[in-house]
Amino acid sequence: MRQLHRLIQANRGRGSFRAEGNRLVIYDVIVASDADAAWLGGVSAETFQREIRAMGGDIELRINSPGGDVFAARAMAQAIREHPGKVTAYVDGVAASAASLLAVTAAETVMAPGSMMMIHEAWTIGLGNKGDFLATAALLEKIDASIVETYQAKAGGEPEAWAAAMSAETWYTAAEAVTAGLADRVSEAKPAAAQAAWDLGVYDNAPAAKTVQVLTEGTQVTCQLAQGETVLTATPAPAPAPVQAEANPQVEIQQRLAQVKARLLRVPA
Known part of the structure; x- marks a missing residue:
């Protein structure tokens, strides 16, 4: 969790979340609760669920997020699955870490030219004796296995291959995401909104700053x-x-x- 806190703190105040007609714009870090959002910034699963449940018909989900809390992203992804209309995810900038779960859960995933998607293993911190740390490691293995299943459901392939890509912290260009099966196509149009500038220093293989x-x-x-x-x-x-x-x-x-x-x-x- 230390890396997650660093990610949230480094990007505090840089992003935004808004609903515009049939469009949901997630240009922010994903946080666990409304309380965390009020204190640290970011968009919570609670806020996301309120907005998407108030919308009818097809939805355009615009994503530019450095990631965040995996369980909050899981709750958001479930709200996407339950929406009665078609949800199309557009990765305008980056869908990193937990944000990639939202992108691949949508009915269609579209990468903007120059955009990227990143997948990696789950993070947390441990405290206690050796039994506590072993239990924490076992929990992380279960979380990683569930994430592998999500990518496999979208793209197919072998679980071992996705586990290896996550272990390596893999960054996909727009074309590479399509080739890997994580996205359906690369958009011919430019992103619909300006990109936020993220601090990605918490990640090992983040692309160089612009x-x-x-x-x-x-x-x-x-x-x-x-x-x-x-x-x-x-x-x-x-x-x-x-x-x-x-x-x-x-x-x-x-x-x-x-x-x-x-x-x-x-x-x-």
């Missing part, structure tokens, strides 16, 4: 924020007026780069 370009004070700065490090490069941006002959562009770039780096280091990751 590159963000910032135009500041006449210098275009490329900021690549990776796990545990900040890498900055700079190139001159088009100036509104010619630079005077006595000016030294390289010195000016370095000075402005230092200013931007100082600002970034003051902002929590």
